[in-house]
Amino acid sequence: MGQQPKVFLSGGFRSNWQKTVIEQLGDGFIFFNPREHGLDNPVDYTTWDIHFVKECDILFAYMEKSNPSGYGLAFEAGLALGLNKTIILVDERSVSEPSFANYFNIVRYASNSHFSSLEAGINFLQRFATANKTIPLDRY
16 A cells, blocks of 8 residues: 555634545545644744645645634645645635635635535545555556
8 A cells, every 4th residue: 555645734723624535535545734733923934834845745725604704714825736736625614705705715716526514524634544455457
């Protein structure tokens, strides 16, 4: 079996969505979770975020309905795009806020795949763990 994909979890801290992703997919991935770094100084947490966006294979970005701005997510997605990382976006906020969607389209268009529910995004991300296993060619 190949190496586990490394996933940066980008998004807000209002809910504990990161825990949900890790609990459902933990064994198949290595996660970089900014919620857990414990840094308060903006210079320090920005340095941490940039370092681990550079280290990841996949940026999993979750724009939940309660995220007040999405500035950090947009920055991390732009950095990931510039580094040619795979970007999976879950955008729940744009569905209910057309004016937000208008401005957030730049992040959607920069993403490789986008979904409107966390469950759908997790299901898609799961396929990257499966890709590390040997799959017989006759299954295609």
